[in-house]
Amino acid sequence: MIRLLFLIWVFFVSSQGQQYYDSSTCSSATHPGSRYSCDYPQEYCWAFLLYRANRDYPTISNITKLFGADLYAVLTLNKIVSPTENLQPGREILVQIQCSCAGQFLQKNVTYPVSGSTEFSEIACGVFEGLVKSVTLVDDNYPFHGKFAKAGSELVVPLTCACPGNFSLSNGKVLSLVTYPIMEGDSMNKVAQKFGIPVSDIWAANHLDYRSTVYTNSTILVPLTKEPSLTFTLPNSPPPSPGFLPTVPVETATDSEKLKNLYIAGSVVGLSLVLVALIACGLYLKALKRWKGRKLQSFNTRSSRFSYLSTLSSPRSGHTGRSSRTSCLSPDLLVGIKYSLNQYGIEELRKATKNFSEDTRIDRSVYKALINTVEVMIKGSNVKETHRVIDVHSKINHINVLTLLGVCYDETSDDSRSYLIFEYLSNGSLRDCLSRLGNPLHWHRRTQIAFDVATGLHYLHHCIFPSYVHMNVNSRSIFITSNWRAKLGNIGPTTAIGSSKGNDHDTSISFNGWIAPEHMLNGLVSEKVDVFAFGVVLLELISGREDIDGKQFKDSIQFLAGGGNEGGCFEQLRGFMDPCLKEDYSLAEALCLAVLAKACVEDDPLHRPSMDDVMKVLARMV
Incomplete structure (x- = not known):
């Protein structure tokens, strides 16, 4: 009885109905393959799939056998009498399934x-019309290799589905979700009309909005607050055009004249708005230049350069623009971005970390905490380093860089x-x-992580001004999201490219492991230091x-320098591979990564590739 009550509670409470839309197509190699996550192994629910009758599966009898569904339920749901009636190709059929949690994802397994x-x-x-991605099908039928499934084999097909949990909409609680494969000509409005629901409900269920593209x-997921039904004849929908050629409606002369007048009026109004914007921009820049002149009389160059820092610590302080470029898109117009950080009080952090207890510590001065239901990392620092971290993060915004959420100044401390x-x-x-032996990192995730790290470093090296080097790239400063994507952490003690220990930047950074020789010997700083660390x-x-010291890796990759036979090279590579992978990797990809790593850790920085070159190699694997 207790177990039964627990299962009922899990069914109604544990699932989070909202799931994110995955824009990758059925044949895409993106992981984890349009799958919806679950939190508890006991999670299950009734869900629906939309399938379209075709030449190979023209009847309800065929379709229900394909999905292992109840024949009578599908007939009743779709208001069809005969299970052997040949349906018109493209006829949409709703199939009821039991969706359950398998590992990390909700799915319906059929053979x-x-x-x-x-x-x-x-x-x-x-066959399954995109209700499962091909990469997911391959993953769940390991150890099949290559593009082809063997004749006579029986595949496990993990169909995409989701549970609504406690997800509610404005018109009531969501009872079930339909997995709807998008076909050519579909739109969010059309799908909403088919199911008789507001299009905003579909946006909400897929974390989208009116600007999103499917x-x-x-x-996508279609949320239902009542028994599902389909409307096949949509109001005001034009008849389908013959064949596949696009058609253009013929306008009457009156309509064309109206449109022409409308375009002319719109052009005039648009031109006027552009002129007004240019005049306003010019007046703004003139006033800004005059204001800067007055401020620069009372502040020296160094205090002007860092004056925004005093604003972070004292809200009443002013700030000075740092750009003199006369562009309407000058960074002076975006200076407010630097002040968008949350300000936290020290007591708030002490409470969230149990007074910075060992239970919450995840590294030397780094703690895990829950603040306002959001999990965060809190890193202890000093004011000087904090100012530098904020300065760098105010210039960067990238999906592969860890996000800085806020700052706290401890006014109660003496240091x-x-x-x-x-x-x-x-x-x-x-x-x-x-390091997790029980749950090894799969090969496809490792290649994706490598590409993500390379993308983040490429952004720092080539996409911001001034360009920066990270100077502390290692496996402990790279963090992994719940869907196994990588983000660069410890951004802050970075250095402008071209600087060295002799300038005003502090490059006394705590490195871990194997370091680029030119930096260790001469303190030289360049993007090739990051390339070396990326190779490690x-x-x-x-x-x-x-x-720790590079000796083990240096000895282990000598076989990549050549001189041995091809078979011996492959055997040594297999010996170098992570034993946790077993046979779960492509030998060709492994060799490619090993050769790339060898090039990155060359002693001469001129012989190392750039991050642009690295990305071109890795882009072929992900």
Whole structure:
């Protein structure tokens, strides 16, 4: 009885109905493959799939066998009498399934017998019409390799589905969710009309809004607050055009004249608005220049350069613009971005970390905490370093860089203590992920992480001004999200490219492991220092090991220098691979990553590739 009550409670409470829309197509290699996450193994619910009758599955009898569904329920749901009636191709059918949690994801498992040698993509995108992605089909049928499923084999097909949990809309609680595969010509409005629901409900269920775009061969969730039904004849919908050629409606002369007048009026109004904007921009820049002149008389150059920092610590302080460029898009117009950080009180942090107890510590001066239901990382620092971190983060905004959420200045301490508050990523650092023996990091996730790190470094090196080097890239400063994407952490003690220990930047950074020779010997700073560190990270991703002084890796990759036979090279590579991977990797990709890593850790920085070159190599693997 207690177990039954627990299952009922899990069914109604545990599931979070809102799931994010995945824009990748059925044949895409993106992981985890349009799957919706679950929190508890006991989670399950009734859900629906939308399937379209076709040449191979023209009847309800065929369709229900394909999905392992109840024949009578599907007939009743779709108001069809005969299970053997040949349906018109494209006729949409709702199929009721039991959706349950398998591992991390909600899905409905069905079996599919492979009659002949068939590509996985044909089964996923053809037979099952995109209700499962081909990469998911391959992953769940390991150890199949390559593009083809073997004739005579029986595949497990994890169909995409989701549970609503406590998700509610303005017109009531969501009772079930329909997995709807988008086909050519579909739009959010059309889908909403088919199910007789507001289009805003579909936006809410998929974390979208009216500006979002949905793509053919992807899936969305349709939330239902009552028994599902489909409307096949949409109001005011034009008849389908013959064949596949696009048609253009013929306008009457009156309509064309009205449109012409409307375009002319719109052009005049638009031109007027542009002129007004230019005049206003010029007046603003003139006033800004006059204001800067007055402020610069009372502040020296150094205080002007960092004056925004005093604003962070004292809200009544003023600030001075740092750009003299006469552009309407000058950084002076965006100076407010620097002040968008949350200000936290020291008592708030002490309460969230149990007075910075050992239970909440995740590194030397880094703590995990829950503030306003949001998991965060709190990093202890000093005021000088804090100012530098804020200065760098005010210039960057990238998906592969850890987000700085806020700052706290401890006015009660005598040593000017301060704290930086970052987003917390549930999978911890890359080193944590590589060290978990019971749950090894899959190969496809490792290649994606390598690409994400390279993308973040490329952004720092080439996409911001001034360009920065990270100077502390290692597996402990790379953090992994819940969906196994990587973000660069410890952004802040970075250095402008071209500087060295002799300038006003503090480059006394705490490195871990193998360091670029030119920096260790001469203190030289360039983007090639980051490239070297990235090569070490690649070697850790391949081997799973952490090399403290570089000797182990240096000896292990000697076989990549050539001189041996091809078979011996492959055998040594297999010996270097992380044993946790077993056979779950492509030998060709592993060799490619190893050769790339070897190039990155060359002693001569001129022989190392740029991050642009690195990205071009990795882009072919993800």
